[in-house]
Amino acid sequence: MSEFVPSARILVVDDQLSHLRALCDILGQHHFDAVGCSTGEAALVQLRSGSFDLLLTDLVMPGIDGLALVEAARALDPYIACIIMTGEGTVDTAVKAMKIGVLDYIVKPFKAATLLPILDRAGESRQLRLQNLQLEAALRDRVEELGWLNTVLDAARKEAERANHEKSNFLSSMSHELRTPLNSILGFAQILSSDKFPKGEGDRQRFAHNIVQSGRHLLTLVNEILDLAKIEAGKVALNMGPVPLDAILRDAYAIVTPLAQARQVVLAPLPETRLVLYADEVRLKQILVNLLSNAVKYNRERGRVSVNCELHNGHGSVVVTDTGVGLSAAQLANIFLPFGRAGRESSDEEGTGLGLTITQRLVEAMRGAIEVESELGVGSTFRIDLPLHDAPAPAAVSQGGHHESIGP
Numbered sequence: 001m002s003e004f005v006p007s008a009r010i011l012v013v014d015d016q017l018s019h020l021r022a023l024c025d026i027l028g029q030h031h032f033d034a035v036g037c038s039t040g041e042a043a044l045v046q047l048r049s050g051s052f053d054l055l056l057t058d059l060v061m062p063g064i065d066g067l068a069l070v071e072a073a074r075a076l077d078p079y080i081a082c083i084i085m086t087g088e089g090t091v092d093t094a095v096k097a098m099k100i101g102v103l104d105y106i107v108k109p110f111k112a113a114t115l116l117p118i119l120d121r122a123g124e125s126r127q128l129r130l131q132n133l134q135l136e137a138a139l140r141d142r143v144e145e146l147g148w149l150n151t152v153l154d155a156a157r158k159e160a161e162r163a164n165h166e167k168s169n170f171l172s173s174m175s176h177e178l179r180t181p182l183n184s185i186l187g188f189a190q191i192l193s194s195d196k197f198p199k200g201e202g203d204r205q206r207f208a209h210n211i212v213q214s215g216r217h218l219l220t221l222v223n224e225i226l227d228l229a230k231i232e233a234g235k236v237a238l239n240m241g242p243v244p245l246d247a248i249l250r251d252a253y254a255i256v257t258p259l260a261q262a263r264q265v266v267l268a269p270l271p272e273t274r275l276v277l278y279a280d281e282v283r284l285k286q287i288l289v290n291l292l293s294n295a296v297k298y299n300r301e302r303g304r305v306s307v308n309c310e311l312h313n314g315h316g317s318v319v320v321t322d323t324g325v326g327l328s329a330a331q332l333a334n335i336f337l338p339f340g341r342a343g344r345e346s347s348d349e350e351g352t353g354l355g356l357t358i359t360q361r362l363v364e365a366m367r368g369a370i371e372v373e374s375e376l377g378v379g380s381t382f383r384i385d386l387p388l389h390d391a392p393a394p395a396a397v398s399q400g401g402h403h404e405s406i407g408p
């Protein structure tokens, strides 16, 4: 037992001065750092100004007595180990004292050999209670950490479930989309190859034309599905570099001009711009052609498509505006989803519903953003924001964005 805290601090309180001195001497010789007080009042001052492991106090004293002192000491430090010294006649009171948290009592007069083991036990008890306190705190931390880990796990599980659900939706939409043109090809081919084909040359040509149309649509679908799968798997190596916006816009315009002429949609003259984006040139052209061809396709006869270039939130922006059919809020919620055609599935307008999905993924892969605003019957505006080639260093840009270098 004697290995207990080599210099436990002990406050000794006794109104009998000779007794107090003797006690302090003995304790000082036995690995205790003893402070003596002859009144409860003086002891209180000591308790308030320093910390003690043990309190050894007389029970009956004028002024603040042993019981009141124990209560005050435990209010200051609930883990202080308190021992009461008492004359034989007051043992009953000493037992009562134990109910208010006194650890032990010793009957006067006593020998050092009786006192020391009691103090050691009391000191050990204090140490155990302090260790217990630490363990409880560690346990609380652990429980809190586990709770937090559970939340993280739960979020990960929900995310996995969501992704799984999305994949299933994608697969069922994809098989439906692939089967439709394939059935049409097989159906027309069967009729054409039938002995009983009764129709004339005009019908034959019409049927063959349908087969070619469906075949083309199927090819586009397969190509776009493969492209999207590649992007989603992170297998698209972006060749990032400076791309002058004016040149790439001219190229994209040249590609959509025949479509615009066929629909009698006017492509407004391109604005002059000196903006140089940090992007993959080929993929940026794909994005612009997607947006421009949508603006032409979902326009009205003799409608108009215009392009604007501007600085926006520290990014270079391309804004494509059309005077087309526009989109309702419900339709807007659908257009970036794979195969989402916003209710135009059975319209004459050819499409896969993958263009905007691919466009959004590509813009985001290049650390940009895409936004749309639309009004039914009035038209739509699609905006893409991409990093500038000579964007200032990240610290100098406040409009939250990704300006760090982009790896392929």
Ligand SMILES: Nc1ncnc2c1ncn2[C@@H]1O[C@H](COP(=O)(O)OP(=O)(O)O)[C@@H](O)[C@H]1O
Binding pocket: 290, 294, 295, 296, 298, 299, 322, 324, 325, 326, 327, 335, 336, 340, 341, 342, 343, 344, 350, 351, 352, 353, 354, 355, 356, 357, 380
């Ligand atoms: N500029 C636009 N104006 C009106 N609707 C549009 C416009 N662009 C896209 N949409 C709608 O969003 C849908 C999804 O577009 P997209 O992913 O490019 O597929 P697709 O053009 O092959 O149908 C289109 O089917 C169309 O309904």
Ligand SMILES: [Mg+2]
Binding pocket: 290, 293, 294, 351, 355, 356
């Ligand atoms: Mg499209």
